[in-house]
Amino acid sequence: MxxxxxxxxxxxxxxxxxxxxxxxxxxxxxxxxxxxxxxxxxxxxxxxxxxxxxxxxxxxxxxxxxxxxxxxxxxxxxxxxxxxxxxxxxxxxxxxxxxGGAPGKGAESIMLGDVVVGKQVVHYDFGREHENGFKRKDSPEDTPSKQNSEIRSFIRKLEAGKGGLEEKSYEYLTAILESLSPEQIDDLQDNLYPPDSWHIHQNHRYCDGQRCKNCEEICDSALKSSCEELK
Structure with a gap:
């Protein structure tokens, strides 16, 4: 270069x-x-x-x-x-x-595999705490300026060509997967669990202080362990 x-x-x-x-x-x-x-x-x-x-x-x-x-x-x-x-x-x-995923209704859901393109920056922690809750500052002088017109136009182009973007993403991801070894592909396996699932020691012999036993606490060791290690 x-x-x-x-x-x-x-x-x-x-x-x-x-x-x-x-x-x-x-x-x-x-x-x-x-x-x-x-x-x-x-x-x-x-x-x-x-x-x-x-x-x-x-x-x-x-x-x-x-x-x-x-x-x-x-x-x-x-x-x-x-x-x-x-x-x-x-x-x-x-x-x-x-x-991170954001479950919602229909098109409002953000699911595993989705690509999210942000359009603006929001100061979610910039505001005042009132009796009825936190009020974020949203006046023009307290919010970041918009992206320049070239970037905004490019985002519009992405929105208009959603189908082509999905096809290209599939093409690129397929090429990446084909370049990986079988061992690397095994590392990419992802098991989905219900949102209320507790990732705790199923065999309590390995649990620190037996804290995982009643599904009321999670021991320090479980927090650092993989799903395979927790069985």
């Missing part, structure tokens, strides 16, 4: 290693060695930048992947600020990650 840091126009920010692994699987010409100053291709970061990066390409776009130090708004804000220090020509920054 030539033209150094100025040639990158898309940034992808991931909070979890699992999320970053999925993004890296889509990158071409992956470069993990992003140090201070620059390598032989002129790709590096400024001395004040504390982020860790992976760079690559998706199609004709040069992409820089940001590995966040942890989850939360403060690490996210720091990661975005540092990204702009080193890669000043970033036009689009995407926060990409795993979304």
């Amino acid at each position: 030539s033209s150094g840091r100025d040639g990158f126009d898309i940034g992808i920010i991931c909070a979890l290693p699992l999320e970053a692994r999925a993004v890296k699987a889509m990158l071409e010409e992956v470069n993990e060695e992003i140090g201070y100053g620059g390598d032989r291709d002129g790709i590096g970061k400024t001395l004040a930048d504390t982020n860790t990066y992976t760079t690559g390409k998706i199609g004709h776009h040069k992409v820089v992947l940001v590995h966040m130090s942890g989850m939360g708004k403060i690490p996210a804000a720091a990661a975005a600020t540092n990204l702009k220090q080193s890669f000043g020509n970033i036009k689009l920054a995407l926060l990409v990650g795993i979304c």
